[in-house]
Amino acid sequence: MINFQYARANDVADAVRMIATDPTAKFIAGGTNLIDLMKEDVERPSGLIDISRLPLKGVEETSDGGVRIGALVPNSDLAWHPLIEQRYPLLRNAILAGASQQLRNMASTGGNLLQRTRCAYFYDIATPCNKREPGSGCSAIGGINRIHAILGTSESCIATHPSDMCVALAALDAKVHVTGPAGERVLAFTDFHRLPDSSPQTDTNLHPNELITAVELPAKGFPANYSYLKIRDRLSYAFALVSIAAAMELEGGTIGEARLALGGVAHKPWRDSAAESALRGQPANQTTFEQAADILLRDARGYEHNTFKIDLARRGIVRTLTQAAQATPQSQSDKKIR
Amino acid sequence: MTQANTVGRAPTSPAPTKILVALDVNGRQRQLTVAPWTTLLDALRDHLDLTGTKKGCDHGQCGACTVLVDGRRINSCLTLAVMKDGAKITTVEGLATEGALHPLQQAFIDHDAFQCGYCTPGQICSAAGLIAEGKAKSADEIRELMSGNICRCGAYPNIVAAIQQAMGTMAGRS
Incomplete structure (x- = not known):
């Protein structure tokens, strides 16, 4: 240091x-x-400006039936908070799929949003990386890119966002409250992170002089039909190759509102309104799920070592939507994928 | 702590000032003066000579540096000592009471839950945190919630058995 x-x-x-x-x-x-x-x-x-003692540690119900999470609530406390366990179990499961308990005890809600990619070239200061040193080039595009993105990439960067929690927050339509010199503003979760385009050094639309103060969840939490499936090289304490957050409302066998977000495939948690539209009003069966997966992956592009992710994502989407529809969410301790 | 630092309050960047930090370590009040980049792990090992806590990867990936801060298990290698001013720290040296081993220490001996022993202080502190959390009941849940502690000798089955024994012992006492 x-x-x-x-x-x-x-x-x-x-x-x-x-x-x-x-x-x-x-x-x-x-x-x-x-x-x-x-x-x-x-x-x-x-x-370093230590914000860890600021009073941003509450998890409180909002007047419209949602929940406001202080930016300094540790990931572990959030996962096991009664309001989250009961009303947003998709968020609980995504958090518990990430990192280790020691790290979850330390990591804050706001910090989880701002963690950087785990691209090995970003970490290795001896190699070119446009995210670390703009204009130096991307070592991953022609390098070892097994863990890299298949959606929303650019010629500058194919890194992925590493968070599990953020995949669930994207699916749940969370909002991010921030404070800066000009006052407070609120960003939709899907507008918080950005794609790399020609400036991959910028991960988010948060201004450098702004502080995240809270993440807000709307009332709808999909506690009946949800699942978070994380596929990785070892069964615990590893970053996702592909992860899928799925949630839906079911009336009879027909899908009402549906949410689908992917991790490990892009520079930001990946949500696709066309794929969700293809689920709404349809029977909750394999054909419907396969159609949604094909729509979500229509522009997917593999690189030398990560083309397998396209098939993996397609199968994972179908499996996770099936788990959600059957109300048999993926367990984060029993690792068998059913 | 002293308030000699100037970050965010002055445009120049003078040499970093060492900062006075007060910690309760294993029930004993300790004061030390550290540079801002000193991790809690280095403070414990190099400033307080508490070398039970181990440095493995130094990147939060192996869990050998696990200690309890205000009762919660964390990676001390990714924690700055200055940020824990006033905190209560428990290391593996602080688990035994009046000459009696902690139930986890006894269970690790009973189950031969180590080979080289380097990861063991972190495993035991992590398991103490796990038992305090009260979330893990089954062997699957223990494995999942202990996954932040790597054992390269591969003593995992015995570690799980030792934790199960200690959970039973401690539940019986309370």
């Missing part, structure tokens, strides 16, 4: 003032990703 200064923010306004004064500083909460990146010299902030 390089030298850096350390200071604590006293409140949200103080934190925003401090980052405005020193734009090369960074906020730190759980630190699980930032400290690691600083050890690797990938991140070199001039200073």
